[in-house]
Amino acid sequence: MKGKGLYSSLIGAALFATLSTAAMAQGTIKIGEVNSYKTQPAFLGPYKNGMELAISQINDAGGINGKKLELIIRDDNSNTGDAVRAVEELLARDKVDVLTGTFLSNIGLAVTDYAKHKKVFFLASEPLTDKIVWADGNHYTFRLRASTYMQVAMLIPEAVKLKKKRWAVVYPNYEYGQSAVATFKTLLKAAQPDVEFVAEQATPLGKVDAGNVIQALADAKPDAVFNVLFAADLAKLVRAGTQRNFFKDLPVVSLLTGEPEYLDPLGDETPEGWIVTGYPWYAIDTPEHKAFLAAYQAKFKDYPRLGTIVGYGAIQSLAAGIKKAGGKTDTESMVKAFTGLKVDTPFGPIEYRAIDHQSTMGAYVGKLAKKDGKGIMTDIRYIDGAAVQPTDAQVKQWRPASAN
Incomplete structure (x- = not known):
C-alpha cells in the first residue's frame, strides 16, 4: 500500500508539474528578436534597454490578457545567412510567437524575404x-x-534653403547609403532643377579611408555636401575634414548625425x-516623452539614445497589435x-499605414552646436512621418500588387 501510495504521489506530482509547465507556457508570449549587437553596440545596447523597459512596464501592468511578454534575442553577426539561421532557430527551437528586429538594411531585407x-x-x-515596404x-x-526616403525628405527643404548649386555626396556603399543618396538626388533635383552633383564618394561600411575621401571631395570644389556616413566612419570623416579645414564655411546636410549614438x-x-536628423532627448518637452524619459532614467541611470526609442516603440507596437488581435499571435x-494599427509612443501617436505597412513615426531635424564640450542639436522641430511620404499613387507603383 505504501508503494502504491508513493507511486500515486509521484504520478500526481509529475502530472502537476506537467500542468504547471503547460500553464506557464500558455501564460507567456514569446518575442523573437534578431539584431547586430556585436557589430553595432552603440545603437543596439540602448535599443535593448528600450525593449526591456517596455516589457517590464507591460508585464508589471498585468501583461496582455494576463499573459507576460518574454524576449528572446539572437545576434546576426551582421551577416544575412546568420540572420536567417537565427530566425529559423527562434521559430523552430524557441517557438517564438512573433518576430522583430534587424538594424542593417541588407539584414532587414533578408529577413523580409x-x-x-x-x-x-x-x-x-x-x-x-525603402525596399522593405x-x-x-x-x-x-x-x-x-x-x-x-522619409528622413531624406525631411532634410530637402533645408538643403534648398541653402541655395547651393554644386553638391558632393558621401555614403556607405550598401543598400542604406545607396538608397539615401538616390533619394536625395531625385528630391533635390525636383525642388532645385539647376543643382549639380560634382563628386560622389561611396565607402566600404566601417572601413572609410577618410583622408582620401576628403581630398577627393575637396578636389571637386563643392558648394555643399550631403553625408550619409554614421558611427566610426562619421567620426573619421569629421576629424579628417576638420584637420584639412574642408568643412570651414561649407554647408553640410547629414543623415542621422544628430542621434546621440x-x-x-x-x-x-x-x-x-x-543640418541633421537626430534625437535631442534633452530638449523634447512633450508629456509623453517626459514620462518615457523619467522611466528610462529611473531604471537605467542613463539617458536614452535613438535606439532606445526604436526598441521601446517596437515592443509597444507588438503589444498593441496583439491586444488588437484579441491576444492571438498567429500570422x-x-x-x-x-x-492601420495606432500606437502611442514617446514621439507621439503613430499609425502603420495600410497601403505600405510603414509607420508614421517621424524624426527631429535641427542644427549641430556645442555646449560644454559636447555636441547638441539646436533649432529643433519634429517632423511627422506622415508629412514626408510619397503619394499613394507612387507607393502603388513601387510596391508589388501582391504585397497586400
Whole structure:
C-alpha cells in the first residue's frame, strides 16, 4: 500500500508539474528578436534597454490578457545567412510567437524575404531601406522607423534653403547609403532643377579611408555636401575634414548625425552648423516623452539614445497589435491587427499605414552646436512621418500588387 501510495504521489506530482509547465507556457508570449549587437553596440545596447523597459512596464501592468511578454534575442553577426539561421532557430527551437528586429538594411531585407516565403509576421524595427515596404514589400512585413526616403525628405527643404548649386555626396556603399543618396538626388533635383552633383564618394561600411575621401571631395570644389556616413566612419570623416579645414564655411546636410549614438562620440569635435536628423532627448518637452524619459532614467541611470526609442516603440507596437488581435499571435491575426494599427509612443501617436505597412513615426531635424564640450542639436522641430511620404499613387507603383 505504501508503494502504491508513493507511486500515486509521484504520478500526481509529475502530472502537476506537467500542468504547471503547460500553464506557464500558455501564460507567456514569446518575442523573437534578431539584431547586430556585436557589430553595432552603440545603437543596439540602448535599443535593448528600450525593449526591456517596455516589457517590464507591460508585464508589471498585468501583461496582455494576463499573459507576460518574454524576449528572446539572437545576434546576426551582421551577416544575412546568420540572420536567417537565427530566425529559423527562434521559430523552430524557441517557438517564438512573433518576430522583430534587424538594424542593417541588407539584414532587414533578408529577413523580409524570409517572412514572405515562410509566411510569418515580421516587424522590422530599425532598418531604413525603402525596399522593405516598397520594392520588396510583402504581406507579412511591417516597419517601425522612418525610412530612408522619409528622413531624406525631411532634410530637402533645408538643403534648398541653402541655395547651393554644386553638391558632393558621401555614403556607405550598401543598400542604406545607396538608397539615401538616390533619394536625395531625385528630391533635390525636383525642388532645385539647376543643382549639380560634382563628386560622389561611396565607402566600404566601417572601413572609410577618410583622408582620401576628403581630398577627393575637396578636389571637386563643392558648394555643399550631403553625408550619409554614421558611427566610426562619421567620426573619421569629421576629424579628417576638420584637420584639412574642408568643412570651414561649407554647408553640410547629414543623415542621422544628430542621434546621440553618433553625436556623443564627437564631443568637442562636433562640426557646428551641420543640418541633421537626430534625437535631442534633452530638449523634447512633450508629456509623453517626459514620462518615457523619467522611466528610462529611473531604471537605467542613463539617458536614452535613438535606439532606445526604436526598441521601446517596437515592443509597444507588438503589444498593441496583439491586444488588437484579441491576444492571438498567429500570422494572419497579426497582419490584420497591424494594418492601420495606432500606437502611442514617446514621439507621439503613430499609425502603420495600410497601403505600405510603414509607420508614421517621424524624426527631429535641427542644427549641430556645442555646449560644454559636447555636441547638441539646436533649432529643433519634429517632423511627422506622415508629412514626408510619397503619394499613394507612387507607393502603388513601387510596391508589388501582391504585397497586400
